[in-house]
Amino acid sequence: MTAAESYDRLPDAVTEIFGEDATAEQAYDLLTVDVPPASWIAALETARDGLGCTYFDWLSAVDEPGTGFRVCAHLAALPDRSGPGPAVRRLLVRTTVPHEEAVLPSAIGVFAGAAWHERETHEMFGIGFDGHPHLVPLLLPEGFEGHPLRKDFVLAARVAKAWPGAKEPGESEHGGPKRRTMLPPGVPDPNEWGPLKGQQPVVAPTTGADGAGGVDAGAAGADTGAAGTARRTRTASQGSA
Template identity: 55%
Template sequence: MTPDEIGTRLGTLLGGEQLTVGVSGGQAYARATVDVPPDRWRDALRTARDDAELGCDFFDWLSAVDELADGFDIVAHLWSTRHRHGVLLRTRVPRPEPEVPSVVDLYPGAAWHERETYEMFGIGFAGHAELRPLLLPPEFEGHPLRKEFVLASRVAKPWPGAKEPGESEAGTARRAPMRPPGVPAPGEWGDR
């Protein structure tokens, strides 16, 4: 199936209304892209998995994109190992209370991705039993992949050594050239 056919098939199976179907990438890297409302998130992933023509049996990855005032886009990529095609599913959740249903029971491989997205963006996955820290220490505050997250500033310290040759108090002392270990000095080898 072509990316257009995949997107059209999934859109038809999901009812078509409130969906945006398109193609992302180009040529050999083109993927069907389907935007679904948050309340249809699980249905979309289940349909992509269970439909015989789509057969997206492999969960590739899930993450999010911070769209500032528009909220967060949650993105999942599914792949069919039998048909060798993929589909990119997206949904947008509001910024104040970002949450979608978990898909761990549909794709067990999503557990790690949902935990990471929860930790880095603060997006909840209703029904996920173990939304606990994955990459950051437990005392860490905030969600580092949100655009409003302020990065810690670096403390500027003067460099204790000389910046350029000749700028130190010791003068312009030159280091004696050294031979690599095991290389004899000129005159110690060869014909005499």
């Protein structure tokens, strides 16, 4: 049986080709095979030797909260240049490792081109690849802490560097009172994290005990009452019309 014929038997024959724990699906002209971590290298070898997917395209991961890191390798079987041959056959081999033990054997023994991809995946997600000869940072600056593509990574852009846009009320020549700074989702309080940690004044919240909170609540109630009266007035006038 040729590699193309074996490929065409998928996804139905996935357990026969990749093992009893493997699953497969085909969508949007892409065949995806999921295998357990223990079968990761064997699955890549099967794809290369049994299905003719000798072209390594890329390797990366996705952080799935509550599930783990889904590591993906995209491969392809190229058509024979000597004749028309079949079209390019694409294959995505995936496995999932838990967040607590994010380690896989390195794929460079099967596809040498995976070396830099594993370095990037290790750097961005913190996934280890056993057997990699040089698993060192590739893209981030020296001394960078954390793994920025993890879902739990702190989004600290606004903390580390001030927003260069328009001035907030109370800043520079602006004459109005300074309003409470709003932080984007995922950004911590700059007084608790970042270069200004512990250097910002702590502002005590206002409560009804000192009267400030009561004034604000009263003003809010007055506004609500006025708005309610206006709504009732409009409703009554519309009904009479």
